[in-house]
Amino acid sequence: MKEFHKICLTTLAAVLSWTGAEACTNFIVTKGASTDGSVMVTYAADSHQLYGCLYHTPGGRFRPGSMLRVEEWDTGRYLGDIAQVPSTFSTVGNMNEHSLIIAETTFGGRSELADSTGGIDYGSLIYITLQRARTAREAIRTIAELANAYGYVSGGESFSIADPNEAWIMELIGKGCKLDADGTNTRRGIVWVARRIPDGYVSGHANQARITTFPKNDPENCLYAPDVVSFAREMGYYDGPEEEFSFADAYAPADFGALRGCEARVWAFFRTVAEGMDRYEDYAMGYNPKNRMPLWVKPAQQVAPKQLFDCMRDHYEGTKMDMTKDLGAGGHACPYRWRPMYFEVDGTEYCNERATATQQTGFWFVAQARPQLPDDMGILWFGVDDAATSCLTPIYCSTTEVPACFREDDGSMLDWSPTSAFWLFNRVTNFAYMRYDAISADIRRVVDAWENGCLEEIKRQDAALTDKAKARRKKLTAYSVRKAGELFDRWQTLDRYLLLKYVDGNVKSEHGTVLEYLDNPSPAHFVDNGTGKQIPDRIQFPGYNEAWKRAVAADNGEVLKVVETK
Template sequence: MKKLLRTLLLALCGTASFLSAEACTNFIVTRGASTDGSVMVSYAADSHWLYGALYHTPAGRYRAGAELPVYDWDSGRFLRNIPQAAETFNTIGNMNEHSLIIAETTYGGRPELADTTGGIDYGSLIYITLQRARTAREAIRTIVELADTYGYASGGESFSIADRDEAWIMELIGKGFADDGRGGNARRGIVWVARRIPDGYVSGHANQARIATFPLDDPENCLYAPDVVSFAREMGYYEGPDAEFSFCDAYAPLEFGAMRGCEARVWSFFRTVADGMERYEDYALGRSAADRLPLWVKPRTKVSPKSVFDAMRDHYEGTPLDMTADIGAGGHGCPYRWRPMTFEVDGTEYTNERATATQQTGFWFVAQARPWVEPDMGILWFGVDDAATSCLTPIYCSATEVPECFREGNGSMLEYSPTSAFWLFNRVTNFAYMRYDRIAADIRTVTDAWENTHLELVALIDEAALRLPEKKRTRLLTQYSAEQAQVLFDRWSRLDRYLLVKYMDGNVKGEHGDVHDFLRTEDPAAHFIDNGSGKPIPGKIDFPGYSEKWKRAVAADRGELLRVLH
């Protein structure tokens, strides 16, 4: 039991030294695999203590000798100062003005490889690299240089790195600590490997290292640390020939929790877009590692941006892991299991499923690098809180202003703010958890309408922006991004009120029309059916009760006491 619990913690939260790096999910779609020719990367930043905000760093020029302070992204702890670059790029979220995208998931890996003296953590690697690199290949070089120069302060990470032409998976881990005799670390730096995803394919990772064997003589498609194999031998992780070396097996050995809690999310995405994924079901269930999930697959048809949006909302629906189908979903099909990740009954330990959509998401996005427009016209489709009951709104990568509702400092995990999107979306979502089978459906209709409309609107904005010089284009794209985010906030505020009126106390009030009619009417009170007396008293209320499975479970548990006697 203790071994299983440790396995799940390592797989889902990183090593014991880095438990603040909670489980995240990335899906990657190459140009040739997308319906519009964009490169897409999705990311859910999942943590019980991460506040959902949109980070922004303006472009800058710096004098020689300027320094940049580095703070651990998870804890806020100061790590060190490093030399500032002479020029930095504008970044918005996990994208920069050149349409470079970087996202991550933590796999933790072998705990003895943690370097407590490291000067730069995984989050800082992402955001500093976005300020300094233009392309995916430049980003890989920058990450390696930063980690090797200043020491790596986090556990094992998988990075998604993409630009307008290419998409890569890069996996890295520290080398632990060995005293160099001067108080420093003789093993400072990382071992790593990066593979380019073939055009026309999709990939993903979710808190388990996924790069197994890799070509040693194909620098166009595979890059790696010169000591990635020799260091594994030195540490006793590997004894075979170089050509058969597997990064993930050496540095993040596969266990039940890694398959069931991590790889299963990638499998669920693959099965929605590609054929033949049923062969990996036992692997996803954690029953057998004999037939390992491939690093990438070719989709049956090209994948649209909306399909990627919706893939981030997955709860294993339609699979044996469907979180709406068992008694754990309660009487209203709620696809969430509150933590901890495991529980014990009569000496047997059980796991709660960990799906792509989860309650502890701070923020999430689907980023698009689009080669048919200017590099500064990439789009970060951005949202906060649980992906299944929240909504994405377009933020252009050259935006120089953060909407008030997404601004850092507008509230925190310990401070409610009425103007914060994170708190508003959490209000709506936590209410939905109470009657998920009904409330989530109303939310989804609003989400789909917003996202589909804006997927069409951005084409019109693109057309207008392309006719403008760069500075005016930046102003237009910034204004559009900020204004639409605030429009979404206002719409969600009305949705919040609508859901409370409709579903208060477990009842369902009758309506004239649907949620869209409520959101656009000037007299929301007239939306609900009254009793005809001229007073605002409900005239039709439904009492939907509970699911059949739940009723049968209650009857089995307390039937003798609850049975109606005649």
């Protein structure tokens, strides 16, 4: 998160500040690019303040004149009331009952374009639109209508918008403040552009605007605000030919941080699924902004759901930015660097990497809209905390009940709860950060077994479900709730196992694997000394990795050196 300062002076001459979840990641896979024909969108809601839980709003019918209260998603600040529509759809997380998916990443953009008088923020745009739109195109229109009608209070946003047939990127930013004599903002609204990702391709965005030039006469594949170019000219952001206008360059010019901390995450995804992406390494590292990466790429092979799950767990492994390799990873290859992102030594500024997987994730998901099935059988694969050491569980988009462990009213960032999945996963993951190389490997064995098992189970369930809509949704809800409860119970057992095995920096020897322990927790799983007193035997002391030992020797070797006593 970082401060995005509004410069619009109100009648009180106050300068307001906005705090947004400016640290998220979206990857998008079209149906022709996926192994199972689904449209997939990923999202990591990364914030140091966001509590990881699953939102649910039931559909409803409303009387004429009904109003809807709008509160800023990040802060809870009341923004005002807007007109309610006659009927709304049921939503769970960032998906509605018709398999419409909306996710976002914040790029901020030009600070002078924030509107402190706005009545709707980016988070409310997502969740209100999910209640009102059935398709991606309807969602794009709804977002633009809401922002233009009530004023947009947030900074620049990239939205992933998908339904069972199409996937789009929509980028938007406000118009700032220009008050008339009555104090009304005459610039209310947004400028925006949306591009449909060609079928068979993948795309992504991560806190940097990515749409550059775009066709002006192809409404099947590109939609945009009528003043998107003229407003840039009015503000002095662009003075070139119409056909060369670039949304990203006009409204969110990229600097080193935007490339290294944002575009690099998209590059890491692209290089995992597509060929030839190393040619853009200098762009991703912030060294060559002219070597711009494309908005979408064609994968070498169709992308499987599990592969996409794992792309959200990336730390630049296998690249020059690999976060497990340098001295900052400590003696146990921990791929995390605590904030701030930048530091200075002897007048030279350096950066810590910002990978796709990060410690401050509130929740994350991989959503699947599946055109071969009824719309209410879309799946929100949902998880909380750091994607690299947490697990996804299937939540059907038409579920009418939130699993107990994901409820909004169970705990908060200031209130630990023993029944909250967010706090359970955080406890396990923060323990893993201490000895990451060993502990994370055990966690990943559990993650892979769970997710692969669920994927196979879903296939069987899809084939067996022949009920009509009402009965089907009841079964889908029951399944979603049951699987989340099973995952919570399994993670509680994993929590105990990891403490038993790795307490005090030691490693207990085992007779089996972590998966065998989870299936049958017992002291007999660990090696004892044979006395019947449950005293461990063959305890291992793995120490630190070679790079760390050499660094310590170089730093303090003269003090630590062992010498022969004469």
